[in-house]
Amino acid sequence: xxQIFHRSANSIARLSIIGVVVIVSVLLWAGxxxxxxxxxxxxxxxxxxxxxxxxxxxxxxxxIDCRYCHTSVESSSFAGIPPTKTCMNCHSQIWTNAPMxxxxxxxxxxxxxxxxxxxxxxPDFVYFDHSIHVNKGVGCFSCHGQVDKMPLMYAANSLQxxxxxxxxxxxxxxxxxxxQVFNMSYQQPSSDNPVKLDDGSVFTDQIALxxxxxxxxxxxxxxxxxxxSTCHR
Amino acid sequence: MQQGPEEKTILQDVPxxxxxxxxxxxxxxxxxxxxxxxxxLQRPIGLGWLLGLFIGMTLIGLLMMAVTxxxxxxxxxxxxxxxxxxxxxxxxxxxxxxxxxAGTLISAILLLLKQTWRNSINRFAExxxxxxxxxxxxxxxxxxxxxxxxxxxxxxxxxxxVWPQFRSPLVWDVFAVSTYAxxxxxxxxxxxxxxxxxxxxxxxxxxxxxxxxLLAMGWRGSARHWKNYEALYIxxxxxxxxxxxxxxxxxxxxxxVAIMPGWHTTIFPPYFVxxxxxxxxxxxxxLAIPIRHFYHxxxxxxxxxxxxxxxxxxxxxxxxxxxxxxxxxxxxxSGSTYERFMMQNRWFGQYxxxxxxxxxxxxxxxxxxxxxxxxxxxxxxxxxSLVILVGMWLERFVIIVTSLSRDYLPSSWGHYTPTRxxxxxxxxxxxxxxxxxxxxxxxxxxxSIFEMRALLxxxxxxxx
Numbered sequence: 001x002x003q004i005f006h007r008s009a010n011s012i013a014r015l016s017i018i019g020v021v022v023i024v025s026v027l028l029w030a031g032x033x034x035x036x037x038x039x040x041x042x043x044x045x046x047x048x049x050x051x052x053x054x055x056x057x058x059x060x061x062x063x064i065d066c067r068y069c070h071t072s073v074e075s076s077s078f079a080g081i082p083p084t085k086t087c088m089n090c091h092s093q094i095w096t097n098a099p100m101x102x103x104x105x106x107x108x109x110x111x112x113x114x115x116x117x118x119x120x121x122x123p124d125f126v127y128f129d130h131s132i133h134v135n136k137g138v139g140c141f142s143c144h145g146q147v148d149k150m151p152l153m154y155a156a157n158s159l160q161x162x163x164x165x166x167x168x169x170x171x172x173x174x175x176x177x178x179x180q181v182f183n184m185s186y187q188q189p190s191s192d193n194p195v196k197l198d199d200g201s202v203f204t205d206q207i208a209l210x211x212x213x214x215x216x217x218x219x220x221x222x223x224x225x226x227x228x229s230t231c232h233r
Numbered sequence: 234m235q236q237g238p239e240e241k242t243i244l245q246d247v248p249x250x251x252x253x254x255x256x257x258x259x260x261x262x263x264x265x266x267x268x269x270x271x272x273x274l275q276r277p278i279g280l281g282w283l284l285g286l287f288i289g290m291t292l293i294g295l296l297m298m299a300v301t302x303x304x305x306x307x308x309x310x311x312x313x314x315x316x317x318x319x320x321x322x323x324x325x326x327x328x329x330x331x332x333x334x335a336g337t338l339i340s341a342i343l344l345l346l347k348q349t350w351r352n353s354i355n356r357f358a359e360x361x362x363x364x365x366x367x368x369x370x371x372x373x374x375x376x377x378x379x380x381x382x383x384x385x386x387x388x389x390x391x392x393x394x395v396w397p398q399f400r401s402p403l404v405w406d407v408f409a410v411s412t413y414a415x416x417x418x419x420x421x422x423x424x425x426x427x428x429x430x431x432x433x434x435x436x437x438x439x440x441x442x443x444x445x446x447l448l449a450m451g452w453r454g455s456a457r458h459w460k461n462y463e464a465l466y467i468x469x470x471x472x473x474x475x476x477x478x479x480x481x482x483x484x485x486x487x488x489x490v491a492i493m494p495g496w497h498t499t500i501f502p503p504y505f506v507x508x509x510x511x512x513x514x515x516x517x518x519x520l521a522i523p524i525r526h527f528y529h530x531x532x533x534x535x536x537x538x539x540x541x542x543x544x545x546x547x548x549x550x551x552x553x554x555x556x557x558x559x560x561x562x563x564x565x566x567s568g569s570t571y572e573r574f575m576m577q578n579r580w581f582g583q584y585x586x587x588x589x590x591x592x593x594x595x596x597x598x599x600x601x602x603x604x605x606x607x608x609x610x611x612x613x614x615x616x617x618s619l620v621i622l623v624g625m626w627l628e629r630f631v632i633i634v635t636s637l638s639r640d641y642l643p644s645s646w647g648h649y650t651p652t653r654x655x656x657x658x659x660x661x662x663x664x665x666x667x668x669x670x671x672x673x674x675x676x677x678x679x680x681s682i683f684e685m686r687a688l689l690x691x692x693x694x695x696x697x
Binding site: 004005009010013032035036158160161162163164165166 | 389390391392393394395433442443446447450451
């Protein structure tokens with residue numbers, strides 16, 4: 001009787017065993033990579049905006065404080081997007097004819113708000129409050145990155161839950177004195193760069209500083225701030 | 234199944250003179266192979282089979298419709314509502330997964346115990362297990378509300394930075410059921426390999442030869458093949474054996490670990506396992522009786538098999554009865570107001586009708602199996618098996634709905650009424666199960682050919 005399969009079927013069959021393992025592993029690996037990739041998170045992807053606003057120019061170049069525009073960051077869940085009037089405080093005087101700023105002037109004339117594209121966008125099922133973070137010594141930098149070096153705004157972090165928990169599980173690694181929250185050039189303490197608090201105590205180690213601040217700022221236990229309902233209310 | 238030289242062939246192994254044999258006399262290697270293989274390869278497609286398939290597929294259509302609507306709108310189309318948030322989905326899940334257990338018991342435990350009479354029913358019982366687990370597996374997914382996120386149940390390095398709650402029995406369930414499905418599938422397939430080679434040889438159509446040949450994975454039936462095969466088969470049986478007990482134990486933990494009155498009892502694991510095997514054997518009989526009739530396999534699935542299954546049902550049914558009795562006893566013995574109320578509520582509350590139906594279907598009616606005449610009557614066995622299947626479904630209904638609808642706080646009491654979509658999904662899975670069985674018996678040997686041949690006197694090793 002003739003053979004049903006060619007001799008090569010044996011090799012193919014053996015290869016297929018390895019093949020299945022390889023293909024399944026590659027697919028799983030690709031899935032895991034994909035979920036954290038900028039493709040899914042938009043991390044490091046600059047968004048198109050109605051006006052190519054540069055934080056680098058305004059914050060680092062002109063030295064404008066974050067709170068000049070994001071006025072409600074210390075007292076509200078929402079940091080605040082400035083009204084066009086805030087732009088016009090300066091731009092009614094300088095660069096008054098720059099074509100790039102025409103949408104700003106138009107907005108001012110017509111009263112129609114500029115529609116910015118949100119860069120750091122948390123899902124709607126997450127409760128987030130800027131004021132509590134800012135008042136407990138979490139620097140702008142910790143979440144938004146080196147904003148003063150961003151010509152166009154992009155999300156510096158993935159904003160995925162594992163990233164949030166990174167800090168909520170060990171806040172001492174990130175806390176800084178309250179008066180340094182808006183300082184973009186703040187360095188964590190080291191032996192070369194000690195950090196001095198108001199009462200004169202000096203720290204050369206971030207963990208020691210972080211634990212002290214946790215205590216002073218009455219930051220709740222890790223169990224409390226990693227409880228599901230802290231963020232998912 | 235290997236027959237050592239010191240063992241008698243099963244054909245002579247008739248404990249009492251009037252006990253029916255495991256295989257009708259007059260069979261040979263050739264006739265066994267032909268009878269089983271021809272049911273697939275030679276027998277033309279009959280009208281009855283087509284009608285059955287049509288009904289099954291119609292019900293699958295209903296399932297698709299119900300599931301599509303469910304995905305579009307959400308679980309609100311079902312009758313579930315706080316406080317009864319589990320409803321039909323979990324009732325059906327437990328019911329289906331229980332049915333699967335008989336297949337594993339037959340194929341693994343009875344193999345290890347050298348109960349060679351199992352050889353003619355293990356193949357389709359294992360298929361039954363697979364399809365029942367598939368039906369069971371649908372319900373937790375559908376009940377989830379967002380089934381496309383079902384992979385969240387598995388522990389994988391997710392970007393959420395949290396693991397599933399390993400202290401929850403619902404997570405144990407994921408592992409228990411997925412392990413069970415995997416082992417059942419592997420065991421079933423490994424058991425099929427020598428028969429697939431037989432089918433490859435007997436198939437006349439080139440496509441059939443190729444298909445069976447591919448699935449037989451180059452089986453030649455050499456002595457070395459058989460030596461490795463026997464070792465693997467026993468090993469798999471060893472792995473599958475604890476699953477018979479563990480899977481439904483874990484399913485019972487879904488209830489027993491919770492603190493609802495009527496759920497929080499230590500008797501749940503053994504009584505769930507017994508109930509699972511009880512309903513499983515009922516399903517085996519519901520399948521075996523028509524299969525042996527329509528495919529003329531009375532010589533292989535003999536009255537001995539049906540009677541043995543009936544005896545197992547009787548035994549496991551009594552364990553279940555013991556479970557019911559002790560639930561009631563402990564409810565009063567415990568002195569807990571809530572447990573007592575739960576029991577009174579089961580007896581006289583708004584769902585008491587279902588409790589008494591359950592007692593009737595699961596405990597009282599099956600007692601007629603004590604009579605040998607009933608056990609020898611195919612029609613009686615078939616009807617009692619159907620009654621038991623309904624009874625076991627009612628058991629889960631009573632456990633879930635009476636406890637949830639009347640928990641500790643009277644202010645949170647409620648009522649549960651299933652909607653038409655609840656019934657549609659249940660009917661749909663029955664259709665899925667039936668369709669899968671109909672297709673299975675037409676494309677695979679529904680009785681294990683090589684294990685049946687091992688029962689023949691020809692297979693006996695002659696020591697010189």
